[in-house]
Amino acid sequence: MNAPAIVWFRNDLRISDNPALTAAARTGAPLVALYILDDESPGEWRTGAAARWWLHHSLRALSESLAGRGVTLTLRRGRAHYVFEQIVAETGADAVFWNKLYEPWAIRRDAELEAQLRDDAVKTHCFQESVLFEPEKLRTKLGENFRMFTPFWRACLASPPPDRPLPAPESLHAAPLPPDSDDLDDWRLLPQNPDWAIGMRKVWLVGETAARAELADFARHHVGDYKVERDFMGRVGVSRLSPHLHFGELSPREVWHAISEPQSIGGEAYLRELGWREFCHHLLISNWDLPDRPLDRTFERFPYRDDETSLDAWRNGQTGYPLVDAAMRELWITGWMHNRARLVSASFLIKHLLIDWRKGERWFWDTLVDADLANNSANWQWVAGCGADAAPYFRIFNPALQGEKFDPDGAYVRRYVPELAALDVRYIHRPWAAPEDVLRAAGVRLGVTYPHPIVDHTEARERALAAFESMRTQPSLRETVATKPLTS
Template sequence: MSTALVLFRRDLRLSDHPALHAACTAHDRILPVYVHDSAADGDWAPGAASRWWLHHSLRALDQALSCQGGRLHVATGDPLTCIRQLCIASGARAVYWSRRYEPAAIAHDSALKAALRADGIEVHSHPGNLWQEPWMLTTDSGQPYRVFTPFWRRLSAQLPPPRPLPEARPRQWGIADGSVPIEALKLLPVIRWDAGLAAQWTPGEAGAQELLEIFADDAVNDYAKLRDLPARHGTSRLSPHLHFGEITPRQIHAHLRERAEGADLTPYLRELGWREFAYHLLYHFPYTPHANFNPRFDAFPWAKDDPALLERWQRGRTGIPLVDAGMRELWQTGWMHNRVRMVVASFLTKNLRQHWLHGARWFWDTLVDADLANNTLGWQWVAGCGADAAPYFRVFNPYLQSAKFDPDAAYLKRWLPELAALPAKTLHEAWKNPSALAACGYPAPMVDMAASREAALAAWEALPAA
């Protein structure tokens, strides 16, 4: 009887899983394995919110396997050592996995594949979490894309993609001795601050499918209109499920085409296209998680690091209502509306002139959808130093943004309960009403928005020409 190992990483699902499907087709017995090893992530090991999600996602995967008579074999330590031992114990002569695209993970998987093949073990890597592999789309001159619009034009011309694969069901699930409990990985916080996350999210493949159903029924038809309103659930909120591979872009696309017939899916699919663009950039420009895509910004005069200032931003105590509402939403739920993400990032990098890496690191630790490709693209885009970045002179005004996208201040009042009794107009014009906000125990603004904007623009204009 032929046995294969399927190594699960950020593909924690059973359906539309090319690697698992291929293994089930070629072998009689499948041993599903998760090896916990943060070394493959380099210095971007999962943050606290991501570890919380991973714990619950692994439990969900194990439960799904148990419904088919299997179980997830969990190991911890060096993946090569663990896989070698499991191959000997199970008699497996083949290992399957889904590809990863982060620089450290690519190097790790390449070394793992070479070592296993030197042992005489077959290794099969498969795509699975993107519409297209990052190297498959190039410009007419064969170069990687640096601008989103032509990238999206070429990618969207190739949609719709093939139909999603059905749930994999091997002839027999394998079981090996030595699996450790998921709890032994110690992914959950010792001090249980995660109640807000648990109230908002259901990690796992079933939770992803439920959110997709809700989005298809309630929001996709009005996505272009609702997606910028932070008080509404106008977005799919599927980003953490996508990051952990509990659902695929192919599944989302196919389901929406079927359930939302007649709806204009382009605005939403375009957002998934930005995710693909982020992975395209990370693959072709692997230095960008730590360095500016645009080297002109290497000379930018960032303000001196100020831990006290940074902490006020992190805790939502800046005195700017929309910024503080977003940062408190993040702290409590592990997520933040995308419109607000742009506002809080602009405030940090332009009004406070703190380096974008400070923000990227904080998001990395606190977001349940922390994803190296998307996090890097987003922060460099707002800071003005990335590929296809927002012009540096685009500085988001939090007061105008809240008045436009949260006119009745429902979002502000939800996350800033000390200000809930104040009129919306007072909150949108907080700089005119400092005493009213101070009477509620709310802090004064950290900076003058107009003056800090002018200082940022002056710093940018002083940069050497490209």
């Protein structure tokens, strides 16, 4: 009888277009499907709370899908090295199949694990599936890593196009005696008390089947208008596929082919955003300290402020700027935030409040269901002006103007800041400018039912530019700027 082969599921929680699963199935060996919750290897970047909620439901969906094909999903918790020692000893497996990950800790762990398994005469087979283009193979004409997106994307488009997605294996041959499994509920991935996931349950369907339906709906009904509609926060203009992509309920190849084949201007714009995701992975694999250190080392001298009061106001959606507050409350309620809102709220933290981008990065890591190390760190650095192809530091979003432009009827603010829902549209993005009788008619009492702005935009902008200039002109400057609060 053939020795079993282990299929190690990671961020590829699907049956279709799963190269590791397909290759293992083609061997004809009995399969052991394995998922390991390894909380130790990632260190501080262990999966955040919101993403753990998603992971629970995604594993449940994968388990049901595999069970429908006669295969049991084995769950184990602990360091992967120790788990594999146990599983190989229990099953007699002589091969392991997995798909690549690109986080620094995962690259180190997988290399060590491959050596360990080789010493135990267990063959390993690794496949690319979480990106469209292998990050290590894309280089500038000088053989260097890319630091600008546009030439990177040109290089992607000049490469051979992504292969067509693989169909789900027609049949899977299960190991006759699967190893013992942990009970998913015992992992306590779901919030216990209080239950803060009520809003997430209302807005998300998790798993491969739901992901494919979401992709089909977007490709059929929305992608054509994507280039125009993607910035309007109160409308259905974006795909919301990011958590499905992060957990591998969809492959980027499936998305690429679903969007690219009926060619459209909106489709081209969406594929470019998929390209930005690729660029973030390219940056992470060539800069392992991306989550912790600015790519532009000059910013290590930036005079950030320590201001826990303002940081808490930002986290809780109590800044007095309706668009920022709506964004932060959307994040807390749904575990997700519209991309335009991410830009504005991140810029507000860094440039209006002069708070270190890494504090925002870590808050997003814990509260986003789509928290991805490459995307999260690269995008926070981009907004902060210290990353690759970064936005210039002097680009400081005015939250009121951004709201008036991209939430013109106030639908987004009214949804997530209900205390302002009755306010006249002329003042929905700047309630501090509303006459007292207008506020009274809407039931709004500034400083009581809704806060005054915690900073004045004009003063904050001037302070941010002064801080940036001080960093550039005083290389030895390390002290923080004055912490006097700015009021409206």
